[in-house]
Structure formats: structure tokens, C-alpha cells
Amino acid sequence: MNTGNTIIQKILTQMNVQQIKTNMKMKNVIITSFILALVLSSCADKAQAPAPAAPLLPVLAIQNSDAVTDAEYPASIQGTVDVEIRPQVSGNLDRVLVDEGAYVNKGQTLFKINERPFREQLNNALASLHASEAALINAQLEVDKLTPLVQNKVVSDYQLKTAKASQKIAAANIEQARAMVASARINLGYTNVTAPVSGYIGRLPKKQGSLVSATDIEPLTKLSDVHEVFVYFSLGETDFIKFKTQYAGNTLGDKIKKLPPVTLILADNNAYAQSGKIDMVDGQFDKNTGAITLRATFPNANGTLRSGNTGKIRLGINHDDAILVPQSATIEMQDKVFVYTLNKGNKVNKMPITIIGKSGTNYLIGEGVKSGDQIVLSGIDKLQEGQVIQPQKSTSEVAQIINKK
Template sequence: MKMRSFLMTCAGLGISAGLYSCKNQEAPKQEVQEPEVTVAQVHQTNGIVKNTYSAALEGVRNIEIRPQISGYLNNIYVDEGAYVNAGQLLFKIDDRPFQEQYRTAKAAVAVAEANVKNVKIDLDRKKELVENHIVSDLQVSQAMATYEGAQAALEQARAAASSAKINLDFCVIKAPVSGYVGRIPFRLGSLVSAASMEALTLITDINEVFGYFSMSESDFAAYQEWTATHSKRDSVTLVLANGSVYGKRGVIDAVTGQFDKNTGSIAIRTKFLNPKRELRAGNTGRIEIERHMEGILLVPIKSTIAVQDKIYAYVLGEGNKVKQALLEVVGKTAEDYYVKSGLSDGQTILTGGLGFVRADMVVKPKQAQ
């Protein structure tokens, strides 16, 4: 038993000595590896900033053709999609009721004219009689009033006849401008009226076309800054729906006075000449606006970090320590940002290994190939 207690005591002392020895043994220090990154310098250059906006085209004049009277369509002289000249006959409404109204009105004019003549004879006769004291002055005044009333009735009859003639002329509907005829929802025999919801057709003058698009507030601010030193009628390019570029350049023609509260954008109108009538109202496309920028920095997009709506780059500083720089981007290409501020000419930025880097970290730079 004594021997067993002695052995257990020795074993306990050995374990304690071992633990004390391990506790006092220093752990080997691990070397911190600096991340290896690629870097490159940025330099000032000139570039073209191109902004693209979806656009809808409309004719300079889109005129609804509506009847001024009610009646049945007797003739349709044009077809949908036809080109018509100003003054060309388009439709004819049954004019028989209006011809009768006009004849009645002309007859009323004739009756009124005869009545004026009759009353005038009576007035002249009483004027002669009053000089001989056969009739009184009161009778002459009454005759004068009757004559003036007859004249007024004549003017009223003439106005009614003119109105009837206008309504008769409204039976023939002509093109007010030259352009293309739109859809015609009515057919021969259809009853039409000025109160109809649908127009007879729409004529679009497309010798010139308007292109409407919207610009964001930031883009509009850049556009205003640009136009402060350049022509406000700088030409724009129209890219059609099939990707082809329209042969004639347009100009910015008008800008609305306020931003849309819901979209935060402002509507802009451009104008394009269309002598060959290649463009039609209702076409869609894209408006491209180019701005030539001088003294900008070209920064690869892959060398930047996007945080919400801000763009950052890592700049290599003294002692290979990196700093984060906020960039003011004024445009971009497929591979590069055009940077106006945030960097200076000749600065070195990180172009690779950004995923392993944080601000104020020391890195091991390697020149990009």
C-alpha cells in the first residue's frame, strides 16, 4: 500500500511539472502576409460621354378629323395609310337634309327682303303725308320702328341662311394638312356626329417628327452644365428599333418646365427632319446624346467598388498603404469610367486583388501587365 501511494505521488508531480513546462513555453509568432495586388497609374485624357434614352416619335402635327354635323357617311374617298395633300377630299356626309335647310333659309331671306321693301314704301308715304298734316308724327315714328324691325328680321334671316350654308359645307370633309391617314373606324352608311367618341380618322404630318424622352435629374444637371459652354441645339442621334441609326441628326427642341414628381425625370423634345418619310408617328427608338469631355481620368470599371449609388477606388499611398477614394463619374464605356474628380493625374490605384483589401491596409503592389 505504501509503495502504491508513493508511485501515485510521483506521477502527480510529473504531470504538474509537465504542465508548468508547457505553460512557460512561448508559442511561435506567425508572420502576417501582406496581400498581393496589381496596380496601375491613371492619366488625364479626352473622351466622349454617350447617354442613351428610350424615345417615342410623333408627327409635328397629329390632327383628329371630326364631323361638325350629324349624318350618314355617303362616301369615303381615302384609304387607311394613304398620303393626302392639304385640301384633298376625305369624306362626304349625306347632304340632302342640309340642302333643304339651306333652301328654306334662302327663301326666308327673300321674304324678309320683300317685307323690308313693303315697310319702306309705307314709311316714305307717311313722311309725305305728315308734311301736309294728314298723319301725325306719332304714325311716322311707328312706321320707322316697323321698318327698323323689318331690317333686323332681314339680317336674322341672312344669318340663318349663312349658318345653313356652313352646315351644308360641313358635309364635305377635306384634309386640313398634308400627311398620312390613320385608322378609319367608320364605314359607308355609319351615323357620325360631332359628339362621337371616335374621330373619323387621324392625319399625321411627318415631314418633321418629334422625339420625346425623359432625362433623370442628375443627367439633366450634367446637360445644363454642358450647354452653358456649348450650343443648346447640339445634335442628337436617333437609333431605330431595329438597331440602325437614322440618317439625319436631330436637335433638342424643347424642355418642359418641371420634373415629374413620381419619376424624378424631366421630359425633353427633339426634332428630326423626315423628307423621305422613313419615320412614322408611333415609332420607338433611342436618343443618343454625345458630350465631348476634356481632361478626364479613365478608370477601369473592374478597379472600382460600387456601394449603393457611389463608386469608390483604392489609391496606393505612402508605405504601400491603401486609401479609399470617392469618384465623381460623368460617363462610361463598356470597360471604363470617365472620372471628373476623386483622383488626380498620375495617381496609382489598385486594379486587381480588391476582394482581399480594406482601407488603411498595407499591400504588396505589383504593376499590372
């Protein structure tokens, strides 16, 4: 009996397991069918979604035009007169009558050296002069006394000749004494150290009470006349040849007269308010640097510029039939500059360009594009090679603004 029950239980258990397996297979079929339906639905949606429209971007046809590019050259600034103030005589510096950085006028006393030794030298020279004058009078009296005696043959003419020789010696002594007086006066005047020109005082290394001498290595100060300033800059041989060929004139002097004004860029990258004029070209190239020096003169009535300032000279260089591309139409990647040109089928092509200058907000192009090529003006940061766009032609007014010089 027990054996029969056991067999029945085994049969029932096998039936349950088989039913469970059947149920699992049905569930898997249902899940797979559901996933497949979702995939097919998604693909159908994608197939039905419209392709994105080509972007509408402005395009400009490049044309040759005249342009002016700016070239900048390092420059140094000097006053029209930069002079060292040095003592001409030795002595103690009694007074310093100016302050560092002060503006002084021509002839104004700057320093006072102790004058007492030089005044005594002048007095001594004057005394010698007076003694010489007295000796000349005495010699003249001797000549006047002997002249009638010789005429009457009372004394020999030898004595008269000796008296006249003494008279000439006395006259020569007077000339010598007068020279000594003049020299003493000059040395006395040197005790007042005055400004040879109007300008600005530099540093004052010597203070009151210092012993100064004409042989001192260091000057008393430096004085700069900066009502106008000289700005010196250099051009290499190639730049100088271009500089000469683009201006009319038979000689270099004629070319200089026809040069346009130049601009001075200060150390803060701002332009100096007034323009300058190139008025000198050095006579020869520096054999060490291979460059030649030019000088431009700038007015400086307000004293804004000082000797020792630095800056840059900006020269305008004319270019005929140049190709200009707006800077905003370029993109830089890995030290190269590119533009997007428009090909057949309105496809864009990323084209490298060579920049040889800058004119306002435009680049002057040497290689990469030519007249007649069309370039994309904006939206280039999102473009890709070969992408199709809808070109929007720039109007003539827009093109003139973009290509303005």
C-alpha cells in the first residue's frame, strides 16, 4: 500500500515540474516578443523622422583690394638733448639748488661750488695785471727820457734800444696778466653750474658738502630736453628694401620727405596721442645686427615722454591687389589658421591659410585662398569637413564693412 502511494507522489511531482517548465517557456516567448516589438517600433520612428536641415550661414566671395598693414618695430626714446652735467673745477659742493625730476630753464643755476679759492685766484691775477701795467708806464717813461738825449747825442742809442725792449716786455707782461685774469674769471664762473638747455633733471648722486672734480667718473646729474623726442628703431635689410621701394622719390632724402606720419605704441600698448615724422636714416648698416637705424621725431609739449622710455614704432605698409579675410572667419588649430571654403554642392572644405599681415580687423593672406573663392563668415566653430550648408550671400554693403581697411 505504501509502495503505491509513493509511486503516485512521484508521478504527481513530475507532472508539476513539467508544468512549471512549460510556463517558463511561455513567459520567455512573451518577453522576447515584447522586446522585438519595441525595437521594431523604435526603428520605425527613426525611419519616419526627417533629416536635419542644412544650416543657413553667411558666405563671402573674396575679391582683391588695396590694403595697408601695420608693422611694429621695437624703439627707444631719447630727448633732443641728453647732456651730462659735470663740474669744470674742483671744490666742495656748497649748495644743490634743484631737486630730482625738476624742470629747469636754460641758464638756471643748478649747483654752487665753493668759490673762495677761485675768487682769491682772481684777485691775485688782478694784482699781477696792475703791476704789469705799472711796469709798462715806467718803461715808457724811460723811453721818453732817453729819446731826446739820444737825438742830442748825449747818450748812445744802445741805452734807448734797451729801454724800448723793456717797454715791449712790460706790454707782453700785461697781456699775460690779462689772460690770467680772464682764466681766473672763467674758473670763478664755473663755481656756478648752470643748465645748458631747458629740460628735466635726472638723479642727483652728489649731495651738499661733497667734494667734486672735473675728473669724476659720475656726473653731477643728467639733463634732458624733451620738448621733442627722438624715437630710434631698426629695420632689417629686407624690410628696408621694401621700405624704400614703396615710396616715390629719386633719392632717400626725397623718399623721407614723402613718408606718411608714424605712430608710437607705448609700453602699455596704447598709441601716443600725436603722430611723428621719420626724418633720419643712418648712413650704414650695423655689421653685427644686419639692421639700419631710423629716427622719428615726436612733439612732446606736455612732457609725457622721457628719455629712456621704450615702445614700438608702427609703420603702415601699402599692398596692392591684396587678399583680405576677416579675422572672425578664421579658426586656429594646432598653430595653424583655417577658413571654410564653399565647394560644389554647397559642401564646405577646411582650408589652411598663410597670414602675412594684418589690416584692421582683417588678415592679409599669402597662400590658401584666391580671388573668387567663397568662404563662410560665421558659425564655423560648429562646421565639419564636407558638411552641406545653405549659403547666404553677403550683400555689397556687408562685404564692404567686412573688407574695410
